[in-house]
Amino acid sequence: MSVHIRVNPITCEAHGLCAELLPERIHLDDWGYPIVDGRPVPRELMAHARRAAEACPTLALLLEREPR
Amino acid sequence: MNSGPNDATRLPRLLLQARGEGTMTLAEHLQLRGELATSDPHAIVEAIADAGLRGRGGAAFPTAEKMRAVIANRSRVGGRPIVVVNGAEGEPVSVKDRFLLERVPHLVLDGAALVARGVGARRVIVTVPDGDDGRRAQRAVGQAVTERAQHRPDGASVEVVSVPDRFVTGEESALVQALNGGPAVPTFIPPRPFERGVERRPTLVSNVETLAHVALIIRHGPAWFRALGTAGHPGSLLATVSGAVERPGVWEIESGTPLGALLGERSGSPRAVLVGGYFGSWVSGDIAMETGLDNESLAHAGASVGAGAVVALGADACSVSEVARVLGYLAGESTGQCGPCVHGLAAIAAKARAIADGSADLHAVNQLTAWGADIAGRGACRHPDGAVRFLSSSLRVFAAEFDDHMRHGPCDACLAPPSLPIGPTPALTR
Ligand code: SF4
Numbered sequence: 001m002s003v004h005i006r007v008n009p010i011t012c013e014a015h016g017l018c019a020e021l022l023p024e025r026i027h028l029d030d031w032g033y034p035i036v037d038g039r040p041v042p043r044e045l046m047a048h049a050r051r052a053a054e055a056c057p058t059l060a061l062l063l064e065r066e067p068r
Numbered sequence: 069m070n071s072g073p074n075d076a077t078r079l080p081r082l083l084l085q086a087r088g089e090g091t092m093t094l095a096e097h098l099q100l101r102g103e104l105a106t107s108d109p110h111a112i113v114e115a116i117a118d119a120g121l122r123g124r125g126g127a128a129f130p131t132a133e134k135m136r137a138v139i140a141n142r143s144r145v146g147g148r149p150i151v152v153v154n155g156a157e158g159e160p161v162s163v164k165d166r167f168l169l170e171r172v173p174h175l176v177l178d179g180a181a182l183v184a185r186g187v188g189a190r191r192v193i194v195t196v197p198d199g200d201d202g203r204r205a206q207r208a209v210g211q212a213v214t215e216r217a218q219h220r221p222d223g224a225s226v227e228v229v230s231v232p233d234r235f236v237t238g239e240e241s242a243l244v245q246a247l248n249g250g251p252a253v254p255t256f257i258p259p260r261p262f263e264r265g266v267e268r269r270p271t272l273v274s275n276v277e278t279l280a281h282v283a284l285i286i287r288h289g290p291a292w293f294r295a296l297g298t299a300g301h302p303g304s305l306l307a308t309v310s311g312a313v314e315r316p317g318v319w320e321i322e323s324g325t326p327l328g329a330l331l332g333e334r335s336g337s338p339r340a341v342l343v344g345g346y347f348g349s350w351v352s353g354d355i356a357m358e359t360g361l362d363n364e365s366l367a368h369a370g371a372s373v374g375a376g377a378v379v380a381l382g383a384d385a386c387s388v389s390e391v392a393r394v395l396g397y398l399a400g401e402s403t404g405q406c407g408p409c410v411h412g413l414a415a416i417a418a419k420a421r422a423i424a425d426g427s428a429d430l431h432a433v434n435q436l437t438a439w440g441a442d443i444a445g446r447g448a449c450r451h452p453d454g455a456v457r458f459l460s461s462s463l464r465v466f467a468a469e470f471d472d473h474m475r476h477g478p479c480d481a482c483l484a485p486p487s488l489p490i491g492p493t494p495a496l497t498r
Contacts, residue, residue: 007446008256008448009256009405009406009407009408009409009446009447009448010255010256010405010406010448011256012406012407013407014407029408029412029442029443030411030415030439030442031407031408031411031412031415032407033407033408033411033446035442035446
């Protein structure tokens with residue numbers, strides 16, 4: 001099973017915590033919104049990815065099984 | 069040789085006898101086209117598949133596949149599907165869908181009734197832009213629906229709903245949200261409309277022109293449809309032609325027809341031609357004139373047909389100023405929901421304006437390219453992607469002009485009156 005990260009751009013408010021917690025996969029654009037690396041999340045990063053998703057104040061960071 | 073209305077290679081097809089300003093009545097329509105034979109639902113889907121019909125709203129998705137997705141969800145989640153006729157043509161340089169609704173509404177309603185039968189829907193909702201731009205279409209469709217109710221029930225109830233005349237309204241999820249009583253702005257997907265749409269039912273959203281073709285495919289058969297056009301892009305298509313051309317307006321052509329034939333060659337090549345509207349791509353004039361209006365031919369020039377809007381930019385216009393205006397318009401049409409779209413498009417529009425005004429530094433074009441790459445794919449809908457497509461082709465085709473403005477400031481043509489329309493659609497067809 002491969003897991004991919006996706007952002008709900010409508011609920012995202014550019015808090016930026018995800019980029020701090022998962023810099024291996026997420027960096028911020030010039031306005032503070034996350035740019036996500038679309039490759040599957042490797043097993044060793046899964047715990048970080050989950051933490052990043054849980055830390056998002058608007059729950060805009062999604063972990064999904066299929067790439068969209 | 070047969071040259072009657074059923075002759076497969078004769079044009080126009082959709083616009084046959086759609087002359088003048090009037091609306092074709094039901095009686096005229098039936099006399100011209102004949103009654104619709106009632107077909108079995110499966111046969112309708114198969115005929116549309118065999119015809120190779122693709123959606124004419126811009127995305128060119130195979131219509132039969134979309135219908136099958138709705139049918140699959142009907143059995144999976146239950147619930148009778150709904151058909152939405154997408155007439156929310158918010159693109160300032162496209163008027164062909166309203167043209168069809170105004171002149172030949174019964175052809176569109178035939179198509180809607182057929183796809184409703186095909187997917188097992190009993191309810192059809194026709195959406196038309198509100199305000200002045202959509203008024204004639206609203207009236208024509210409203211009358212057509214009344215005529216049909218009196219004379220020949222379709223088997224599906226049909227209602228006409230006006231929706232905001234904005235660029236993004238025609239995006240499927242926006243249309244569905246509007247019909248569910250919400251704002252006409254896109255939603256985060258999934259669910260997609262075919263999964264859960266109007267009233268949470270599987271919903272087929274189909275473009276006006278697409279449905280008009282369906283009405284003829286079911287009458288004359290897939291082979292008739294394919295007798296015109298290319299293998300990958302069969303049939304005829306409606307193009308809305310504007311700008312520096314001999315004959316602006318809505319024209320029905322065989323797909324694959326060279327743009328030169330559509331634009332008129334008497335006045336020579338335009339500086340460039342925008343193909344596919346404001347989500348489309350510029351093609352430089354000399355190349356465009358030789359290129360066919362179909363997706364395979366246009367792919368070589370980095371463009372696609374989109375919804376068939378074709379705009380020629382004259383040699384006397386300033387490409388940089390025109391591009392900056394359109395980018396400003398597109399930034400203003402963001403629905404304000406997604407950060408990368410809101411901030412990214414605003415920054416891109418401001419930077420393009422600064423280049424046109426001569427107040428940008430020499431890195432401005434690189435900055436535009438970088439921002440474009442940053443925001444593509446990062447909205448809930450494809451609005452940023454479309455704007456970025458327009459931007460990239462502008463930077464490619466008008467590279468010399470952009471460079472010149474960065475170095476030397478405004479050109480003489482910058483003072484010319486604007487030529488690309490933004491906001492409410494000009495009287496292209498009137
Ligand atoms: S990408 Fe832009 S236009 Fe589309 S929903 Fe988000 S803010 Fe609205």
